[in-house]
Amino acid sequence: MDIGGFFLRLFFFIFGGIFGYPMDEQIGKLPGQPHVNFRQFSGYIDVDGKAGRSLFYYLVEAENDPMNLPLTVWLTGGPGCSSVGDSFISVGPFTTSNNAHCLQRNPHSWIKVSNILFIDSPIGVGWSYSKTSSDYQVGDDSTNEDLLAFILQWFDKYPNFKSRDLYLAGSSYAGHFIPNLGNTLLDYNKQSNDLKFNIKGLALGNPLLRSxxxxxxxxxxxxxxxxxxxxxxxxxxxxxxxxxxxxxxxxxxxxxxxxxxxxxxxxxxxxxxxxxxxxxxxxxxxxxSTCDGKWEDLNLEKEVIKITYEVDMCLPFRAEFYLNIPEVQKAFHGNRTNLEYQWRGCFENSGLNYSAADRAIDMLPALKQILQHSIPVTIFSGEEDGVVPTIGTLKHVKKLAKDMNLNLTKDEAWNHENKDGGWKYSYENLLTFMTVKGANHHVTLSKPSQALFIFTNIVLNRTR
Structure with missing residues (x-):
């Protein structure tokens, strides 16, 4: 028995609350994970105890100086895709090995510059669930209400983050989730005499804005x-x-x-x-072309990869397999409802029914409200995306800038590691749109180094 380790865990269990962390929700080590010097936490926040509605989260501390770096909330779109699952293919600390049974460090994780909180939202996504069947009929308003309830309880559980600089980021349908949440937190600030959310910026990857x-x-x-x-x-x-x-x-x-x-x-x-x-x-x-991997091959610990134009298109497939391993779910403190179906990165059989009408909502007014608070918005878009094409998003950005009388101050190519990164449009250092050459609908998956560059040098350093 590791006596030293036992007393260390006992110390944290007893005194964890003093340091502002629920140490019983710390992840000891995920199966197949390499040694790391940062901490990970995961668990549930009960956003409505009466209905039995709970959202699952995954917090990863910044790998260096976490107490002095900001907090970034990451939401994945769909709607219906898991932000926690997305952490293994985008901005999180790990990606899977080629046989999906082990993990390896993500050299382009955003934990290099920020603490990151991944939230599985709405209900029916990832390991988030409700005991009330009607809760699976969701839309933008109900999702946003749950996120506010989550954030308020989460900050009570992690009080060390209350005064931190806060960034809201995500991809795809997060073009709805993030602006809505941002405005709700700003409205909360107006009536709160205690907690004030210190929102410093928004970062949206290939966001759905005008469906x-x-x-x-x-x-x-x-x-x-x-x-x-x-x-x-x-x-x-x-x-x-x-x-x-x-x-x-x-x-x-x-x-x-x-x-x-x-x-x-x-x-x-x-x-x-x-x-x-x-x-x-x-x-x-x-x-x-899409990944054509077979689940049976991963069961046999065979490697499943498909690298096309420098992108491994099977990375999401392997992450999905890894998160279905029982030992992984146990280490993650997830799946406390013991799902009767296979965990999916984007659920098809959880009962989730998202409002079709809400998908068509124009999100430019919500972004305008954010910008009117002088909170910078950065949008980055993969040029190979057919879900939310760059050619359309640029038109939305130009209209938003025109409606707000924001002048175009930069219209230029940008470079990364001595290569063409894409094109950059800046409007008075408040609204920025960047195309990413060679990236698909998920820039953080297909061009992770460029995504980290944008987040570090455009989103964070502009406002700090």
Whole structure:
């Protein structure tokens, strides 16, 4: 028996609260994890005890000087994808080995410059759950209410972070989650005599901001890349008419039959496939084909990799396998409900039903409110993304800047490690949009070094 280790754990158990950490929620070591010098915590916050509604979280301290570095909240989109699972393929401390049974350090983790809190939200995502079935009918408002309840209780559990600089970040549908949460925390500050959230900036990767326009932008992307011809693109514009940057409606999209037929035709031609599902699977990355790994191979501890243009497209597949290992779930303090189905990075069978109408909401007004508080917003977008194409997001950013009378102060190429990083648009050092060359819908997965560069040099250093 390790007597020294026993007394050390006993010390932390007794005195952990004094130091502002719930030491019973510290992760000792994840299976297959290399030795590290930072701490990890995970567990549940009961956001509604009466309904039995709980959100799961994963906190990773910064690897150096965690007591003096900011806290970043990371939310993954979908809606319906796990932020905790996403930590293993994006900004978290680890990625899996090629056989998915061990972990290796992520050299581009954001814990190099910040503490990071990953939250599985909404209910039905990851290991977050409710005992009330109606709680799985969710939308932007209910998700935001749960996140506020979570944050308030979480800060009570981790009081050392209450006065820290706070950054809100995420990808994809986090284009809804993050601005909504930011405005809610700012509203809370107005009426609170105690806790004040010290929000310093937002960072959004390939965010869904104006859903209907983002869908149409896909076909403009196809045309600009020569994947479809001009006539077909013009046909789509004609048949799907009625939406533009200055005439956006929050109503859910109901495309006409002729519009949908034109879109489907473009999908098949663009990817040279025979089925729409096969084409849609390529939206995540229009440059690279999807992972074709087999679960059985990982069970046999065989390596499953698919590196295309410097990106391992099987990384999410391996992370999903790792988080289904019982010993991993136990070490993570997760799955306390003993799921009757396989854990998925993006759930399909948890019962989650997210409001289709909320997906169409225009998020520019929410971002405008953030900017009016002089809180900088940084948006970065992978150029190979077909889910939320760069070509559409740039139009949204330009409209936002115009509506706020923000002048364009930088319009230039940016470089990373002596290579072309992409293009950068800055509006009075308050609103920044950066394209990322070669990145897909998940910049932090496909170009992690560039993502860390953006977060460190544009998001953090601009405001500190």
């Amino acid at each position: 209907k326009l983002d869908i149409l932008a896909l076909y403009e992307l196809f045309w600009s890349r020569g994947m479809i011809n001009k006539d077909l693109h013009q046909q789509i514009l004609k048949e799907c008419d009625g939406i533009d940057e200055d005439n956006y409606s929050n109503n859910a999209t109901n495309w006409s039959e002729s519009c949908q037929q034109a879109m489907d035709k473009a999908e098949l031609i663009a990817f040279n496939v025979t089925s729409i599902p096969e084409a849609k699977a390529r939206h995540f990355d229009i440059l690279r």
